[in-house]
Amino acid sequence: MAACLWTTWHELGTREGLSPRVPRACQVFHNRRRAAASSAAPVTWAGVAREDNGIRVEALVRDFKSVRAVDGIDLQVEPGEIYGFLGPNGAGKSTTVLVLTTLLPPTSGRALVAGHDVVREGPQVRAAIGAALQEAALDPLLTGRDHLRLQALLQGIPRAERRQRVSELLERVGLAEAADRKVRGYSGGMKRRLDLALALVHRPRIVFLDEPTTGLDVQSRTALWAEVARLAREEGVTIFLTTQYLEEADALADRVGIIDHGRIVAEGTPAALKAEIGRPSVHAVPRAAGDSARIGAVLARFGDPVPGVRDDVAVRLRDGTAGLAEVVRALDAAGLAVDHLELQQPTLDDVFLAKTGRSLEGAGGGADGRP
Amino acid sequence: MSATLTAQVGAVAQRSLTRTLRQPASAIPPLVFPVALMAVNAAGLRASTALPGFPTHSFLAFALAVPFIQGALFSTMNAGTDLARDIQTGFLNRLALTSIRGSALLAGQLAGVVALGVAQAVFYVLVGVATGVDFAAGAGGVLVLLGFAALVSLGFGALGAFMALRTGSGESIQGLFPLLFVFLFISSMNAPRNLIGVDWFRMAATANPVSYLIECVRSLIVTGWDGQALALGFGIAAAIAVVSLVLAAWAMRGRLAR
Numbered sequence: 001m002a003a004c005l006w007t008t009w010h011e012l013g014t015r016e017g018l019s020p021r022v023p024r025a026c027q028v029f030h031n032r033r034r035a036a037a038s039s040a041a042p043v044t045w046a047g048v049a050r051e052d053n054g055i056r057v058e059a060l061v062r063d064f065k066s067v068r069a070v071d072g073i074d075l076q077v078e079p080g081e082i083y084g085f086l087g088p089n090g091a092g093k094s095t096t097v098l099v100l101t102t103l104l105p106p107t108s109g110r111a112l113v114a115g116h117d118v119v120r121e122g123p124q125v126r127a128a129i130g131a132a133l134q135e136a137a138l139d140p141l142l143t144g145r146d147h148l149r150l151q152a153l154l155q156g157i158p159r160a161e162r163r164q165r166v167s168e169l170l171e172r173v174g175l176a177e178a179a180d181r182k183v184r185g186y187s188g189g190m191k192r193r194l195d196l197a198l199a200l201v202h203r204p205r206i207v208f209l210d211e212p213t214t215g216l217d218v219q220s221r222t223a224l225w226a227e228v229a230r231l232a233r234e235e236g237v238t239i240f241l242t243t244q245y246l247e248e249a250d251a252l253a254d255r256v257g258i259i260d261h262g263r264i265v266a267e268g269t270p271a272a273l274k275a276e277i278g279r280p281s282v283h284a285v286p287r288a289a290g291d292s293a294r295i296g297a298v299l300a301r302f303g304d305p306v307p308g309v310r311d312d313v314a315v316r317l318r319d320g321t322a323g324l325a326e327v328v329r330a331l332d333a334a335g336l337a338v339d340h341l342e343l344q345q346p347t348l349d350d351v352f353l354a355k356t357g358r359s360l361e362g363a364g365g366g367a368d369g370r371p
Numbered sequence: 372m373s374a375t376l377t378a379q380v381g382a383v384a385q386r387s388l389t390r391t392l393r394q395p396a397s398a399i400p401p402l403v404f405p406v407a408l409m410a411v412n413a414a415g416l417r418a419s420t421a422l423p424g425f426p427t428h429s430f431l432a433f434a435l436a437v438p439f440i441q442g443a444l445f446s447t448m449n450a451g452t453d454l455a456r457d458i459q460t461g462f463l464n465r466l467a468l469t470s471i472r473g474s475a476l477l478a479g480q481l482a483g484v485v486a487l488g489v490a491q492a493v494f495y496v497l498v499g500v501a502t503g504v505d506f507a508a509g510a511g512g513v514l515v516l517l518g519f520a521a522l523v524s525l526g527f528g529a530l531g532a533f534m535a536l537r538t539g540s541g542e543s544i545q546g547l548f549p550l551l552f553v554f555l556f557i558s559s560m561n562a563p564r565n566l567i568g569v570d571w572f573r574m575a576a577t578a579n580p581v582s583y584l585i586e587c588v589r590s591l592i593v594t595g596w597d598g599q600a601l602a603l604g605f606g607i608a609a610a611i612a613v614v615s616l617v618l619a620a621w622a623m624r625g626r627l628a629r
Contacts, residue, residue, distance in 0.1 A: 141394060
């Protein structure tokens, strides 16, 4: 029995593949240049260039019993890029993040993160990444400083640097004054900022942020966006950001992947994706409710009807913005009064609508079978 | 690397203790309830000391063994529910994303439980001293008693950790509690086994390992150095600890399938 305990215990202790003679700190306390010069030999796939700070995903599948949460996705994130992973609730975003952060093994397919295979080289992947997962996983009874100290120790930051690193991060995320308060008294925004600081303790080369601004007020959201952008622009950190907010993907992401029912339905820069839709739409709110049909008939001469919001009538213009003046003249000629007339450029929601036939807002309840 | 492993275990254990100290509402009941139950039993069953063959004239001394084991059962609950909460809130995932080793995570969690178990045992010893109980095995016996409390806390703590890691649910741990209490009540907690008159109860108490844990503690308080009681108690406590640790380590490996 004792031998069995020892074997299990020993396996548990060494399964991460660490040599007991190699200090863990060597792997986790580094910056990008040191990592690039690291002697670790990342796995490479035939025909895929090695990218130390990038992410490569090939035919990734993850099933939960009979539910396929991630359905054969391929994606590539370049070093230093902010990649926005956009989709409704249950689309498979969080499952993808759990696989890429090694917390969940894939059912099939492969993924390289920071040049390392997520299945075979978990410890190397974890040393290179930081993650703030969907729920800010904090202990309400610990203070912000307690959390950072624990994280710094477990990430192998040397004792001499630990205190300075903790103070530096508290300052950076604006929690220096609240550092010694228990987390249960923090607001949602403060928890999210602490979550981000915890992800950054060991100076990761790639950061995964799973819906980091969900539930935050505008001010907290904007502050978090600024910090994320700074990380990428000034420190060259690669950011993999999942979100269900269109404006977040639009404002932050260099490139966006749109996922629905476990599949990527569109990918590109926000500008390029919107350019695919191409034409703007015009939205008119009738002054008299009974005029909707007549206004719709007039507008239909200039483009294809699209779903409006509430009482408005909308069409996607065939001739772009050039057609707007004609629309106004036609409505005037028909004696139809409108309360509001607005030209709208294509949004990522239009892209989602075009690719899936549904609007992103309210499109939840997809394939992600995770509890 | 061993220093790093030690530091990891220490950090997780410290967190476990800090959590407990910062929520007195969960730390005090494991101290107070067993003592309260002992006081009630001692008042109601005092007359049983007059039975021929009863090992002591002080029922309080006889009953003092029970809080040590009952406190350890609370350790099961605390270890399990804390770990289950960490799983439910994602805190375990946060730890799993660091360089911590699974063994360090489990050892740290259990080190915190053992430290609390020993602190509880010290409290019960002080209660005994304050109420006039004379520890038959002397100061050395008290030290052995504290070591035994640590071993029992480790065993039950690992059992709680195993349950938490398998189910990931605090409610499941709560569901285990009544079952453990049944083991406590169908034991020799209120009477020596040879004086239990009801056959089935005596047989159940004899088959129940909890009886031997209680009798081990009781021997140090009432009898003095009883080699057989100590061997049985330590042997069973060690067996529970080994089996629970193997199960918990296996469950941790499954939970950290990373």
